[in-house]
Amino acid sequence: MNTEELKTFIFLSKVKNFTLAAEQLFVAQSTVTNRISELEKEVGKKLFSRGSKTVKLTEAGEIFLRYAERILELQSTSIDEMNALSSHSRKFCIGAINASYEVYVKPLVDKCLKDNSVTSIKVMLGHSLDLIQNLQDNMLDMVFSAIPLKRAGYACDVYDVDRVALVCKKGMSHFPDGVSKAQLAKLPYLMCDLTLSDAGVFIRSLFPKNHIFRLDVDNSSKLIPYLENGLGYSFLPYKLVKEKLESGTLEEVKLKDFTAPNVSTYLIYRQDYDIKRFLDNKFDEE
Numbered sequence: 001m002n003t004e005e006l007k008t009f010i011f012l013s014k015v016k017n018f019t020l021a022a023e024q025l026f027v028a029q030s031t032v033t034n035r036i037s038e039l040e041k042e043v044g045k046k047l048f049s050r051g052s053k054t055v056k057l058t059e060a061g062e063i064f065l066r067y068a069e070r071i072l073e074l075q076s077t078s079i080d081e082m083n084a085l086s087s088h089s090r091k092f093c094i095g096a097i098n099a100s101y102e103v104y105v106k107p108l109v110d111k112c113l114k115d116n117s118v119t120s121i122k123v124m125l126g127h128s129l130d131l132i133q134n135l136q137d138n139m140l141d142m143v144f145s146a147i148p149l150k151r152a153g154y155a156c157d158v159y160d161v162d163r164v165a166l167v168c169k170k171g172m173s174h175f176p177d178g179v180s181k182a183q184l185a186k187l188p189y190l191m192c193d194l195t196l197s198d199a200g201v202f203i204r205s206l207f208p209k210n211h212i213f214r215l216d217v218d219n220s221s222k223l224i225p226y227l228e229n230g231l232g233y234s235f236l237p238y239k240l241v242k243e244k245l246e247s248g249t250l251e252e253v254k255l256k257d258f259t260a261p262n263v264s265t266y267l268i269y270r271q272d273y274d275i276k277r278f279l280d281n282k283f284d285e286e
Contacts, residue, residue: 003075006068008035009047013065016054038139070137077123091120092278093141095131099220100144100265102238104159108278135268142269142278149268155275159267162262164199166253167245169230181206188232189213193221199263203235206258224250229234237263 012021012032022029040047047061057065093111096105105123112119124134128145135143135154137159148156166179175183191203191213207213214232215224223234224241228249244250269275 005035005039006072008032009039010065010068010072012036012048012056013057013061018055026242048123054189070133070139073134073139074137091122093124094124094144095126095134095138095142096144097122097128097131097146098125098222099237099240100146100233102221103162103237104144104265132268135270137197141273142267142275145266145268146263148264148266153271155269155271155273157267159260159265161264162239163236163262164203164235165226165241166233166235166247166255166260167241167250168233168253169228170248172230173233173251173253175253175256179252180256180275181258183256184233185211188225190226190232190234191216192218192223192234192236199235199261202261234261 008021008025011025012018014198015021015024018029019034022032025032036048043060045060045064046058047064048055049058094105094109101123109121109123112121124131124140126134128143129146131140131143132145132147132149134140135149136151144159150156152221167183173179185208189207204211215223215226217226220236220240223236224244226232227234228244233253241250245252267275
């Protein structure tokens, strides 16, 4: 299989139409058809089921899609790595969930960019499970994750422990003595991406099964503008909203008859990786 076949396969999986794929890839429709046909021959499975106007991935196609995306990402990463050698003496590839990036990774990146000019940094934001997979595929050097990894050959350190705070717009809370579980379940709650952590499981347990949240955003930092506009309440890592609380933009709501669990951030890396070099800002050492 070649790169163009994989790119065509991934693109077709998104647009689900051979004609549209050909138009947007600027090739003949027969080229798209031939590329998919050759790919299916190589893998020995049908990757798409054809309808009259659209196509959709088969079960085998769904599985292969994940690997195709990783193959292309690995290729891109290897090229970037080789190119970096010519202009930078060191390159760090960091993966982080959004909340961890804002609180922990950005300050490290800022310091690196400010203090030296010989280091290249690549940052990948995403979900913990996807980032951990990219680490195991050697696409990342380290991952700041909401969930731990227990696997031989990898170190998993608790980088920090934070608490989660229930917050809303300053002056919006009607619970000076604290909000109860029963009251919380009736509030306009804005859900964020803590679902894979113990804190996320706990938060969802506070609401009825299959509860429809007023807003469900796949990025905790993106909830903050909605909270500032008075559109609801949300549990967020305290350090993520600390500045907003101190400036008076947001306020913390006390919990009356329950307590929220802490949320841990894990730093995961290969055991032979010199993580101390990055954390100590020794970027220009050979």
